[in-house]
Amino acid sequence: MFPHCNKEARGCDLDHIQPYNQGGKTTSSNLAPLCRFHHRVKTFGGWTYHRTSRTAFLWTSPKGKTHPVAFDDHRRRRTR
Numbered sequence: 001m002f003p004h005c006n007k008e009a010r011g012c013d014l015d016h017i018q019p020y021n022q023g024g025k026t027t028s029s030n031l032a033p034l035c036r037f038h039h040r041v042k043t044f045g046g047w048t049y050h051r052t053s054r055t056a057f058l059w060t061s062p063k064g065k066t067h068p069v070a071f072d073d074h075r076r077r078r079t080r
Contacts, residue, residue: 001049001057002038003067009033015042017051032057 012033018024029051034042041047046062056070 001032003069005038007035013039015039
């Protein structure tokens, strides 16, 4: 769910959108798949994000620039 990342969700870490240590619960509405690299960028690099709908997120860079990300059905990959 990071801007321009195409890694499949099944190979990603589940990230707490609101950090667990700040009261974020481990629920489906507070979890999002992030690849390991982008999970670390979010955790240690100053990026933040929040969910704007069930399938959309708004990321904010350390410099304050926003990046909307929406998961659309056309991005889905076929499973076997």
